[in-house]
Amino acid sequence: MKKEFPAQTSQGAIYGLGFIGAAIFYISHAVSFWPGVIGLLKAFVWPAFLVYEALKALST
Numbered sequence: 001m002k003k004e005f006p007a008q009t010s011q012g013a014i015y016g017l018g019f020i021g022a023a024i025f026y027i028s029h030a031v032s033f034w035p036g037v038i039g040l041l042k043a044f045v046w047p048a049f050l051v052y053e054a055l056k057a058l059s060t
Helices: 012-030 031-042 046-059
Strands: none
Touching: 012 031, 012 046, 031 046
């Protein structure tokens, strides 16, 4: 009997690369320690910013 496996997707890799890019962007623009920490937290939720800005652009 053949085992069936679910299809593997690369969503985790895309999110990971996006996280790294966002973290580098936000940390490189930070002027002190705490804005760098806030930038790192923003890097975790970058898809939310992306969707918000896309919907805002589409609504006009």
